[in-house]
Each structure stands twice: as C-alpha cells, then as structure tokens.
Amino acid sequence: MAGTMSEKRDLRLIHPAPTREQRQIVPNEVLGMILFIGAEVMLFAGLISAYAVVRAGMPADAWPPPGQPRLPIAFTGFNTLLLLASGGAMWFGGRKFAEGADKAVPPVLASLGLGAAFVALQGYEWANLLGEGLSMQSSPYGSFFYLIVGTHAVHAVAALLVLSVATLRLRAGELTEHAFTALRAFWYFVVLIWPFLYWQVYL
Amino acid sequence: MSEPASTHHAHGHGAHDDHHHEENFFLKYFWSTDHKVIGMQYLLTGMFMALFGGFFPYVFRMQLAFPGISVPFYGVVSPTEYNALVTNHGTVMIFWVAMPVLIAAFGNYLIPLMIGADDMVFPRLNRLSYQVFAVSVVVIIASFLVPQGGFGGAWTAYPPLSANPDYNLTPWGSTLWLVAVALEFIAFLIGGINFITTAMNSRAPGMRWSDVPMVVWMICIASILFMASVGPLMAGAVMLAFDQNLGTHFFDPKAGGDPILWQHLFWFFGHPEVYVVLLPATGIVAEVITTFSRKKLFGYKTILYTAIGTGVLSFFVWAHHQFIAGIDPRMANVFTVTTVLISIPIAEMMFLFIATLYGGSIRFKTPMLWALSFIALFMIGGVTGIPLGASGSDIYLHDSYYVIAHFHYTFFPIAIIGSFTALTYWFPKMFGRMMNETLGQVHFWITAIAVNGIFIPLFVLGAAGQHRRIYNYNHFAQLSTPDLQALRILATVSLVILLLAQFLFLFNFFYSMFFGEKASKNPWKGCTLEWTTESPPGHGNWPADQLPTVYRGPYEYGVEGRDEDYWPQNVPN
Amino acid sequence: MIERLIQPVSTFAGDIDQLFFGIHMVVGFWFFLVQGMFFYLLFRYRYREGVPTTYVTGKEKHLKKWINIPHILIILCDVGVIFFAVQTWYNVKQNLPEADATIRIVSQQWAWSFVHPGEDGELGTDDDIKTVDELHVQEGMTYHFQLESRDVLHSFSVPVFRLKQDAVPGRVITGWFEPMHTGVYDIQCAEMCGIGHGIMGARIHIESAEDHAAWIASKKGT
Amino acid sequence: MSRVHAVWAVALAGLTLPGVAEACAVCFSATESNRGAFIGTTVFLTILPLLMIGSVAFYVYRRVKEMEATEPGA
Known part of the structure; x- marks a missing residue:
C-alpha cells in the first residue's frame, strides 16, 4: 500500500514489531490503591492544615484551653506502639505470602488483633475524655481532637473490616497476590499516618 | 472502596462469555458494568442536569432584566429563591454537568475504546461510581424541596454564612447541598482511579506513551489533579457539616474558629478544579481539529508538557480568589506572579492548536465548528483572566460581573462547547447513526452568537461596578441607570435565544438516535482506535480475537505517498 | 476604560484604571493578533478539491519559531503586567499613608x-x-x-x-x-x-x- | 517546563520577595503566628501533592525502564 516516494518516512512511522503480549506496569490493584492513598493523604493534610491554622490563631495560653482535660500522652504513646507492631506483623505476613497463602494467615491475624486492640484502647480513651468534659462542642481543641483522631479511627475500622474479609479469602486461597499487596498498602497507610497525627495532635 | 480487588483483567475474555446471554432491561441499563453503558448513563444524567441548571439562569436573568415581574414558567422571584438559584446554577453546572459529561461520560466511553481495551480495569467500581453519582443527583434535587428551600450562600459556601442556620436560614438546604457535593466527589474519586489505572495498564499491544490519543492523556491528567486537590476540600466539607449539625465551631470566630480557613481549603480544590474540566475539553478539541483539518497535531509532546505545566502551576495559583478576603496582603504578590504565569502554558497550548491548522485541508463540519469556536471563545476567557489575576486591578474587579463574564467565557467553551464538540463528533460511534448536519450547523451558529450577546454586556456591567449575586440593582442609584438596564436586558434576551436553540439540539439528538442515517465504522476517517470497531461497538468493544495492535501515533494524517490521507493506528503498513 | 463608565473619586482610582487599561491594551494586542492568525489559517487552508495536506510534526525549526518567539514575548508582557499590578497593589493594600x-x-x-x-x-x-x-x-x-x-x-x-x-x-x-x-x-x-x-x-x-x-x-x- | 521558565520564576520570586519581607502594615488584627500558619500550610498543601505525584511518576518511570530491560524481545 505504501508508495515508493517516501518509503523512509513510512518505515519510521511504523513501530518495530509491537510486543503482542500486554503487561501491567504496576499491577492494577496496587496502582489503584496508590492513587486512593494519595487522595487520602491529602484529606489528612487538609485536616492537619486546618488544625495548624486554628491553633496558631489562638493566644498561647488558650491552647489547650484552661479547664479542659489534657490528652493522655503516655497512654496513647503505648497505643501508638501497638499500632506500629500491627504494621510490622502485616509486613511479616506479606513476606510469608511468598511461601504460600496459608502461611500468611497467622501474622495477618496477629496484625488484625493488634489493630483491633488499638481501636479499642482509643475508644476507651475517648470515653474517659468525654467523661472528663472534653467534647466536640466544648472547644476547638476538642473539636479537632475528635475530628482528626475520629477520621483516623474510621479508616482503621474500615480497614480492619475489609482485612477480616480478606483474611477469610486468604485462608481459602482465593486472594490474589496483587489484591493482598493493595490491602496491605492501605493498612500501612493507616499505621504510618498515625505517628504523624500523634505528633501533631497530642504533643 | 478499600478493596479494588476485582480480578477482572483487561483481556480476560473467558470470564465475560457467560454475560452474553440475553440480559433483562434493568440489568442491561442500570446494573451494567460495561464502560459504554456507564458512560451513556453519565451522559444522559449530565444532559438532564444541564436542563435543570440551565433553567435557573433563565429565571434569575429575567428577574435582573425586568425586576419584580412574574417570570413565565416560574413566578415571582424572592431574594431567597434568587440566592438559591444563583448558588445552585454554579454548583450544578460545574459538578453535575461539566464533570460528569466531560470527564465521566467521555472518559468512560472513550478511554477503553481509544486505547484498545475491552473495558475498564475495575468495572464494578465503575458501576459503583455512577451509583454514588446518581444518589448525589437525587440529593441535590431534594435540597430544593425541603423546608426553607435550597442553599443560597453562593457556590463557594463561605462560612459563617453557610455554617450557621441562623445566618443562612436554610438549615436543610445547606446540609443537603454539602452532602450532595461530597457524594459527587466520592463518585469522581472512584472514577478517576479507574481512568488512570486503565490508561496505564490496559493499552493495546504496541501502544507507547506517545501513541495515546490526547484526550485520554488530558482526562488522566485532570483525574490526577482532581484526586490530588480534593482531599483538603473533603476535610473542609466534613468540618462544615459538623459545624452545621453537631454544634462544633471550626469556622466560627466567636468560639475560636477561623472563617478564612474554609476559603483556604475550598480554593485549594477550587482552582485546580478549573483545570480539571478544562483539560478534557482541550483534549476533545485536539482530537476534532486533527481529524477535520487532516493534520497531525502540531507538537504532540509540547501540548502534553503544557498540560502538565498547567497542572503543576494550578496548585500555585488558588489564593488569587482571596486577594481581598482579608488574607495577608503579602501573599497576593506571590500569587499574582503564579497566576499571570499560568497564562503561558495555556497560551502556548492554544498557539499549538492554531498551528495545527497550518497546511491542513479544513472541513467545516459541525464538530469542527464547535472545536474552532472553543478556541476562539476560550481565548476571550483566557485574556480577561489576566486583569483578574493581577492583584492591583483585581481590587476593583473582584466579585464584579467582570468576573462572571470572564469565567463564563472559560466555562461555557469548556462545559458546553466542549460537550457539544464531543457529542457531535462521537455521536456516530455511540449510536451508530449520523446527526443531521444542517440542524447541527443552525444550532451551532445560534448558540455561538447568542453566547457573546450574553457575556459581552456583562463585561461592561462589571467594569461599571456591578457586583454579583444581587437580585435587584434598583437598590443602587449608580447601577439603576437606563443604559445599564439596557445591557441587562440584552444579556437576558440573548440567554433566552440561546436556551431556545438548545431544543434544536435535543430534537436533533433524539431524532438522529433513532432515525438518523446509518453510520459506517469510520465516518470521519479518523486514525484512532475507536473508529476501527463497529458503530456502536458491541460488548467487549472488539471481537475477542480482533483486539487491535498499535503501530503508530494517533494523528498520522496526510502522510506522503499513501493513497488515503489517513493512516489508522492499527494498520501495519 | 473604566473611567468612562464610572467616575474615579479616590487618589488611587486613577492608578487602577490605568492598570486595567494597560493590561487590556497588552492582552488585546495578543488577542487580536492570534484571532487574526486563526481566521487567516482557517480561510487559507479550507478544504479544496485535490489540494493535499502538508505533513508537519511540529518539530520543524522554521515552523516552531512561530510558537517560540510569541512565547518569549508573552513572558516579557507578563513580567510587565506583574510589575505594574504588584506596584498598584502595594500602594492600595500594603502601604498605609499617614491618616488625617x-x-x-x-x-x-x-x-x-x-x-x-x-x-x-x-x-x-x-x-x-x-x-x-x-x-x-x-x-x-x-x-x-x-x-x-x-x-x-x-x-x-x-x-x-x-x-x-x-x-x-x-x-x-x-x-x-x-x-x-x-x-x-x-x-x-x-x-x-x-x-x-x-x-x-x-x-x-x-x-x-x-x-x-x-x-x-x-x-x-x- | 523548560529551563527558561525556571529562571523566570526565580527572577520573579526575587522581585516580589522584598514586599514579602516587609512588615505587614494593613493586617493588624490576626496574630502573626496565624498569618505564619496560613503561609506555612499554603506551602505545605501546595508542595505535598506535587511531591506525591512526582514520586509516583518516578516509580512508574523506573518500573517501565525495568520492564524494558527484562523484555524478551528487546
């Protein structure tokens, strides 16, 4: 079909032997999760920015507001370690997956247990603080505390629920490697953003 | 959506075969995971919302031209209703017309077809995206029907007005408005993830980065921008919802909050959002211009770089919406620089589109007319952005009708002309029939002339000091002169003409859908992959054994020494 | 341009009017130049029977200069606009003269x-x-x-x-x-x-x- | 963006810096720390998405290179 006049240009326009097979550059599930986590990071960045602005707008002696309870730094510090341990267990589960899907189940269960303990202890802390008079309405201090920590808690609970279902599928050998990677990535996000929030909100 | 665990793979056709049995109507059109059906759902919902959001300006422009009259088909407009109408005109047109039609409808419809895939990589998430969007449509419509009526605090929803029912007097409307917007964001977040993943991983064999059609690139860049900017606004929306309903004081200065903070979070999203809808429209225009001028795109990579440059810069310009909002005046200097600089990549992109015409053989068919009018009109919007971005003149022009005229000269080309360009161009592919060319051209000329009749008077009114969102200018001595009123009437008459002309389009659209001339596979002789399949494409887009392979770039028109003046991407030689 | 529609009554009103006028002259020049070029190309390269299109990629030096030179000139114009805009802004909003x-x-x-x-x-x-x-x-x-x-x-x-x-x-x-x-x-x-x-x-x-x-x-x- | 852009951007930022360094004459009310927080979070929110997009783009770029290196045909 090509004419003789400009064979050279025509040849240059044809790619040298396109590869027949099609490959994913980054696995679908993983890429989708990376994008989702990016949006989530921006959500938390927005919350933290809002917190920083309101906090900076307050007089120095009004933050935390007088008469309001102080946040339990040590207790939550211990809790933070629990959550980090959970992240470590999840990472270990990911390594074990290479040896077989069922090998990954115990570390993942341990991770879920630690994560659930974290959520439960945070809930206990909330109940105490509410009892002591720190509520969402009592001051911007309280509002931001419950907003930021609560947003993280929603993520943690949602991740735990999804991961529990995924663990069942993992045990049945139905969970694909990439889906497992994507889910673990979300858990790492939940774990790793927490120390940053702890630093900003508690310290 | 923390489980994108769909095991569907781009070419895993075996899994699909059991779908080929006869599906009932509900499953086929409401529960489908086919990207074409979802794209069509988005398109039709967007068109419906365009009628909804297009009726509002008719009502409030009638009120402005003839204050106090009983508007035909509506009645007398009260200040509350006026505020709700202008607020929701903005919200609906951007979030329920421009976004769903340009990004979701054409993104869904075109991306798999243009990159030679059989569907999106996460088809079920895609369906979920539309379902969330459909709920948001119901919520925004419901916000008008609740006691005290729809939200009327401007589409920017600045607190404390939006946060406190004592101030805005629409306790239900403002909450529903916020919920609808938040749901809509979730829908597009899910959709955007799908678009980017699909475009990256499902490209046909042989399709390199530089073989991807421009519109796919643009939709992906827009989705990235959207996802990177929406987070802070979601954070702000949650805080605003808590302020409205839980008695918190995030934005209430009396209890230690900060009202400027919302503007901070809102415009961080709000300005990139402009480019989120602009880029897909420019992508559509690029496709149409190349096809109808029979020319390769002038500087494919440069256009891509200008789009990326625009995207990067769009994160640096947002505070120009706050020059006079009580932010630190020193910040205005920095944002003036970035805002004026963003004109450079956009101007360059327009130059490149115009340069594409050089040496072509231009056919003035309806889609081409729309695409060309996009360039001509968008340039007016572009150049009038400079006096607004320049802090010194913005002191006067801020919140005046000059702003309104400016952004309508950007958004009208983007949302309306961009959508018409795409609709008229891909109509044969979507419905397998051609639209009526004569009706299409009549509709084009009426619309393209009427739109100038609306917005050029508004530039003058804005320069004369008329501010936005005021339901009756007779309260201001300097604004109630007969000269200015004549301009308002001119704008209103043009608007009515423009709206009436849209019925021509609707007739053409639905008539051609059923009775139009049958379209061939490739009626415009385009090079991109969507023209290599049937019109309309069947389930799976191509027969399973005939998925295309790509051998060259998307715009090889007029290659010397060939019999045909186009060379489709999938033809080996 | 504004002063013909509405009287300038403050000391800085004239500056803002001049800035507005100046910016419109600059962008107006580019706007009409580019629109002129646009319509010229549309007319010059309209479809004519038997006239083939030119195959151009956008990498040709003699064509690229038509993009690059305006590009640099626009940057220069932008610098001018920014300079005067910031100056006006400074006078009106950042500077605070002694009050009577x-x-x-x-x-x-x-x-x-x-x-x-x-x-x-x-x-x-x-x-x-x-x-x-x-x-x-x-x-x-x-x-x-x-x-x-x-x-x-x-x-x-x-x-x-x-x-x-x-x-x-x-x-x-x-x-x-x-x-x-x-x-x-x-x-x-x-x-x-x-x-x-x-x-x-x-x-x-x-x-x-x-x-x-x-x-x-x-x-x-x- | 080309190097020309970067040079211009730096030059222009330099032009406006003196204005930034000067004390704020007209914003008496909100505290200095609040204004600092606004500027700080502006920078933070602006840079963060670009950093994230940049690093993901770099990761993808490296994956593509990696895959091309292991490609059987190449």
Missing part, C-alpha cells in the same frame, strides 16, 4: 454602621458620630478605616474609589482611602451575606471642608 482621620465600619446582616470621629478628630471619644448606611467624609483627607463584621463575611466596596475589602468576623482589617471629589456615591456589599445581600447598600457623602464641618456640628449632641 480614622473611621470605623461595622457590617452586619444587612446594614452598614459607620463611626465617625467627631469634632476632636479622634475615634473612641464621646463625640463620635454613629450613622447607619450613610458615610460622611471630607474631600482631600486621608482616611484609615477599621473594618469589622458582627456575623458573616461582608465586603466593603466603593466602586468610585475602586476599593474593596472583605470584612471578616473576629478580625479588624485596616485600609485607607483619600476621596478626591465631592458627591454622593454607592457603597455595595460585595460578598454573599444571606437573604438581604441584594439590599445591603449604603451611600458615601463626600463633602467639602465647610460642608463636612457643618455636618459634624449638626450631629453634635445627638
């Missing part, structure tokens, strides 16, 4: 209240004059204003001054103006503030020294 008098402007849904210094020229003394929707100033005097809001955001806009400033509840925002001509002009609220936003106007009375003194005297003891 200070007034307080309090906005609320949906009215403006103004506090003028009385005969002693000091704000916050017993002889302050409070008015609603009516601001009285003397021509040729430099005024500082302290802008406050009681409830939601408002925006103090005086089109003849080319001045606009949002009022933020919880903050006191300071700005300045110097009226040049006597007369009565509109004040508008330029930020959506609720149902009555459309009627939230006021009038500014710019008076000569004698008239202003007479007005102050007439308010004495009220």
Whole structure:
C-alpha cells in the first residue's frame, strides 16, 4: 500500500514489531490503591492544615484551653506502639505470602488483633475524655481532637473490616497476590499516618 | 472502596462469555458494568442536569432584566429563591454537568475504546461510581424541596454564612447541598482511579506513551489533579457539616474558629478544579481539529508538557480568589506572579492548536465548528483572566460581573462547547447513526452568537461596578441607570435565544438516535482506535480475537505517498 | 476604560484604571493578533478539491519559531503586567499613608454602621458620630478605616474609589482611602451575606471642608 | 517546563520577595503566628501533592525502564 516516494518516512512511522503480549506496569490493584492513598493523604493534610491554622490563631495560653482535660500522652504513646507492631506483623505476613497463602494467615491475624486492640484502647480513651468534659462542642481543641483522631479511627475500622474479609479469602486461597499487596498498602497507610497525627495532635 | 480487588483483567475474555446471554432491561441499563453503558448513563444524567441548571439562569436573568415581574414558567422571584438559584446554577453546572459529561461520560466511553481495551480495569467500581453519582443527583434535587428551600450562600459556601442556620436560614438546604457535593466527589474519586489505572495498564499491544490519543492523556491528567486537590476540600466539607449539625465551631470566630480557613481549603480544590474540566475539553478539541483539518497535531509532546505545566502551576495559583478576603496582603504578590504565569502554558497550548491548522485541508463540519469556536471563545476567557489575576486591578474587579463574564467565557467553551464538540463528533460511534448536519450547523451558529450577546454586556456591567449575586440593582442609584438596564436586558434576551436553540439540539439528538442515517465504522476517517470497531461497538468493544495492535501515533494524517490521507493506528503498513 | 463608565473619586482610582487599561491594551494586542492568525489559517487552508495536506510534526525549526518567539514575548508582557499590578497593589493594600482621620465600619446582616470621629478628630471619644448606611467624609483627607463584621463575611466596596475589602468576623482589617471629589456615591456589599445581600447598600457623602464641618456640628449632641 | 521558565520564576520570586519581607502594615488584627500558619500550610498543601505525584511518576518511570530491560524481545 505504501508508495515508493517516501518509503523512509513510512518505515519510521511504523513501530518495530509491537510486543503482542500486554503487561501491567504496576499491577492494577496496587496502582489503584496508590492513587486512593494519595487522595487520602491529602484529606489528612487538609485536616492537619486546618488544625495548624486554628491553633496558631489562638493566644498561647488558650491552647489547650484552661479547664479542659489534657490528652493522655503516655497512654496513647503505648497505643501508638501497638499500632506500629500491627504494621510490622502485616509486613511479616506479606513476606510469608511468598511461601504460600496459608502461611500468611497467622501474622495477618496477629496484625488484625493488634489493630483491633488499638481501636479499642482509643475508644476507651475517648470515653474517659468525654467523661472528663472534653467534647466536640466544648472547644476547638476538642473539636479537632475528635475530628482528626475520629477520621483516623474510621479508616482503621474500615480497614480492619475489609482485612477480616480478606483474611477469610486468604485462608481459602482465593486472594490474589496483587489484591493482598493493595490491602496491605492501605493498612500501612493507616499505621504510618498515625505517628504523624500523634505528633501533631497530642504533643 | 478499600478493596479494588476485582480480578477482572483487561483481556480476560473467558470470564465475560457467560454475560452474553440475553440480559433483562434493568440489568442491561442500570446494573451494567460495561464502560459504554456507564458512560451513556453519565451522559444522559449530565444532559438532564444541564436542563435543570440551565433553567435557573433563565429565571434569575429575567428577574435582573425586568425586576419584580412574574417570570413565565416560574413566578415571582424572592431574594431567597434568587440566592438559591444563583448558588445552585454554579454548583450544578460545574459538578453535575461539566464533570460528569466531560470527564465521566467521555472518559468512560472513550478511554477503553481509544486505547484498545475491552473495558475498564475495575468495572464494578465503575458501576459503583455512577451509583454514588446518581444518589448525589437525587440529593441535590431534594435540597430544593425541603423546608426553607435550597442553599443560597453562593457556590463557594463561605462560612459563617453557610455554617450557621441562623445566618443562612436554610438549615436543610445547606446540609443537603454539602452532602450532595461530597457524594459527587466520592463518585469522581472512584472514577478517576479507574481512568488512570486503565490508561496505564490496559493499552493495546504496541501502544507507547506517545501513541495515546490526547484526550485520554488530558482526562488522566485532570483525574490526577482532581484526586490530588480534593482531599483538603473533603476535610473542609466534613468540618462544615459538623459545624452545621453537631454544634462544633471550626469556622466560627466567636468560639475560636477561623472563617478564612474554609476559603483556604475550598480554593485549594477550587482552582485546580478549573483545570480539571478544562483539560478534557482541550483534549476533545485536539482530537476534532486533527481529524477535520487532516493534520497531525502540531507538537504532540509540547501540548502534553503544557498540560502538565498547567497542572503543576494550578496548585500555585488558588489564593488569587482571596486577594481581598482579608488574607495577608503579602501573599497576593506571590500569587499574582503564579497566576499571570499560568497564562503561558495555556497560551502556548492554544498557539499549538492554531498551528495545527497550518497546511491542513479544513472541513467545516459541525464538530469542527464547535472545536474552532472553543478556541476562539476560550481565548476571550483566557485574556480577561489576566486583569483578574493581577492583584492591583483585581481590587476593583473582584466579585464584579467582570468576573462572571470572564469565567463564563472559560466555562461555557469548556462545559458546553466542549460537550457539544464531543457529542457531535462521537455521536456516530455511540449510536451508530449520523446527526443531521444542517440542524447541527443552525444550532451551532445560534448558540455561538447568542453566547457573546450574553457575556459581552456583562463585561461592561462589571467594569461599571456591578457586583454579583444581587437580585435587584434598583437598590443602587449608580447601577439603576437606563443604559445599564439596557445591557441587562440584552444579556437576558440573548440567554433566552440561546436556551431556545438548545431544543434544536435535543430534537436533533433524539431524532438522529433513532432515525438518523446509518453510520459506517469510520465516518470521519479518523486514525484512532475507536473508529476501527463497529458503530456502536458491541460488548467487549472488539471481537475477542480482533483486539487491535498499535503501530503508530494517533494523528498520522496526510502522510506522503499513501493513497488515503489517513493512516489508522492499527494498520501495519 | 473604566473611567468612562464610572467616575474615579479616590487618589488611587486613577492608578487602577490605568492598570486595567494597560493590561487590556497588552492582552488585546495578543488577542487580536492570534484571532487574526486563526481566521487567516482557517480561510487559507479550507478544504479544496485535490489540494493535499502538508505533513508537519511540529518539530520543524522554521515552523516552531512561530510558537517560540510569541512565547518569549508573552513572558516579557507578563513580567510587565506583574510589575505594574504588584506596584498598584502595594500602594492600595500594603502601604498605609499617614491618616488625617480614622473611621470605623461595622457590617452586619444587612446594614452598614459607620463611626465617625467627631469634632476632636479622634475615634473612641464621646463625640463620635454613629450613622447607619450613610458615610460622611471630607474631600482631600486621608482616611484609615477599621473594618469589622458582627456575623458573616461582608465586603466593603466603593466602586468610585475602586476599593474593596472583605470584612471578616473576629478580625479588624485596616485600609485607607483619600476621596478626591465631592458627591454622593454607592457603597455595595460585595460578598454573599444571606437573604438581604441584594439590599445591603449604603451611600458615601463626600463633602467639602465647610460642608463636612457643618455636618459634624449638626450631629453634635445627638 | 523548560529551563527558561525556571529562571523566570526565580527572577520573579526575587522581585516580589522584598514586599514579602516587609512588615505587614494593613493586617493588624490576626496574630502573626496565624498569618505564619496560613503561609506555612499554603506551602505545605501546595508542595505535598506535587511531591506525591512526582514520586509516583518516578516509580512508574523506573518500573517501565525495568520492564524494558527484562523484555524478551528487546
């Protein structure tokens, strides 16, 4: 079909032997999760920015507001370690997956247990603080505390629920490697953003 | 959506075969995971919302031209209703017309077809995206029907007005408005993830980065921008919802909050959002211009770089919406620089589109007319952005009708002309029939002339000091002169003409859908992959054994020494 | 261009009008040049039977210069625009000349209240004059204003001054103006503030020294 | 963006810096720390998405290179 006049240009326009097979550059599930986590990071960045602005707008002696309870730094510090341990267990589960899907189940269960303990202890802390008079309405201090920590808690609970279902599928050998990677990535996000929030909100 | 665990793979056709049995109507059109059906759902919902959001300006422009009259088909407009109408005109047109039609409808419809895939990589998430969007449509419509009526605090929803029912007097409307917007964001977040993943991983064999059609690139860049900017606004929306309903004081200065903070979070999203809808429209225009001028795109990579440059810069310009909002005046200097600089990549992109015409053989068919009018009109919007971005003149022009005229000269080309360009161009592919060319051209000329009749008077009114969102200018001595009123009437008459002309389009659209001339596979002789399949494409887009392979770039028109003046991407030689 | 539509009445109004005019000249030049080129190309390369298209990729040096040269020129124009814009902004918003008098402007849904210094020229003394929707100033005097809001955001806009400033509840925002001509002009609220936003106007009375003194005297003891 | 852009951007930022360094004459009310927080979070919110997009783009770029290196045909 090509004419003789400009064979050279025509040849240059044809790619040298396109590869027949099609490959994913980054696995679908993983890429989708990376994008989702990016949006989530921006959500938390927005919350933290809002917190920083309101906090900076307050007089120095009004933050935390007088008469309001102080946040339990040590207790939550211990809790933070629990959550980090959970992240470590999840990472270990990911390594074990290479040896077989069922090998990954115990570390993942341990991770879920630690994560659930974290959520439960945070809930206990909330109940105490509410009892002591720190509520969402009592001051911007309280509002931001419950907003930021609560947003993280929603993520943690949602991740735990999804991961529990995924663990069942993992045990049945139905969970694909990439889906497992994507889910673990979300858990790492939940774990790793927490120390940053702890630093900003508690310290 | 923390489980994108769909095991569907781009070419895993075996899994699909059991779908080929006869599906009932509900499953086929409401529960489908086919990207074409979802794209069509988005398109039709967007068109419906365009009628909804297009009726509002008719009502409030009638009120402005003839204050106090009983508007035909509506009645007398009260200040509350006026505020709700202008607020929701903005919200609906951007979030329920421009976004769903340009990004979701054409993104869904075109991306798999243009990159030679059989569907999106996460088809079920895609369906979920539309379902969330459909709920948001119901919520925004419901916000008008609740006691005290729809939200009327401007589409920017600045607190404390939006946060406190004592101030805005629409306790239900403002909450529903916020919920609808938040749901809509979730829908597009899910959709955007799908678009980017699909475009990256499902490209046909042989399709390199530089073989991807421009519109796919643009939709992906827009989705990235959207996802990177929406987070802070979601954070702000949650805080605003808590302020409205839980008695918190995030934005209430009396209890230690900060009202400027919302503007901070809102415009961080709000300005990139402009480019989120602009880029897909420019992508559509690029496709149409190349096809109808029979020319390769002038500087494919440069256009891509200008789009990326625009995207990067769009994160640096947002505070120009706050020059006079009580932010630190020193910040205005920095944002003036970035805002004026963003004109450079956009101007360059327009130059490149115009340069594409050089040496072509231009056919003035309806889609081409729309695409060309996009360039001509968008340039007016572009150049009038400079006096607004320049802090010194913005002191006067801020919140005046000059702003309104400016952004309508950007958004009208983007949302309306961009959508018409795409609709008229891909109509044969979507419905397998051609639209009526004569009706299409009549509709084009009426619309393209009427739109100038609306917005050029508004530039003058804005320069004369008329501010936005005021339901009756007779309260201001300097604004109630007969000269200015004549301009308002001119704008209103043009608007009515423009709206009436849209019925021509609707007739053409639905008539051609059923009775139009049958379209061939490739009626415009385009090079991109969507023209290599049937019109309309069947389930799976191509027969399973005939998925295309790509051998060259998307715009090889007029290659010397060939019999045909186009060379489709999938033809080996 | 603006001054033909609405009179400039403050000392910086002329600067803003000039900036507006200057920017429009620059962008107008480019706009008509590019539109001219656009329509020329549309006409020149319209479809004609048997005339083939030229295969151009956009990498050709002799064609690229048509993009690159305007590109650099536009950057130069932008630098000019930025320079003058920032200069004007600095004069109006960042710079604060010595004041002859200070007034307080309090906005609320949906009215403006103004506090003028009385005969002693000091704000916050017993002889302050409070008015609603009516601001009285003397021509040729430099005024500082302290802008406050009681409830939601408002925006103090005086089109003849080319001045606009949002009022933020919880903050006191300071700005300045110097009226040049006597007369009565509109004040508008330029930020959506609720149902009555459309009627939230006021009038500014710019008076000569004698008239202003007479007005102050007439308010004495009220 | 080309190097020309970067040079211009730096030059222009330099032009406006003196204005930034100067004390704020007209914003008496909100505290200095609040204004600092606004500027700080502006920078933070602006840079963060670009950093994230940049690093993901770099990761993808490296994956593509990696895959091309292991490609059987190449």
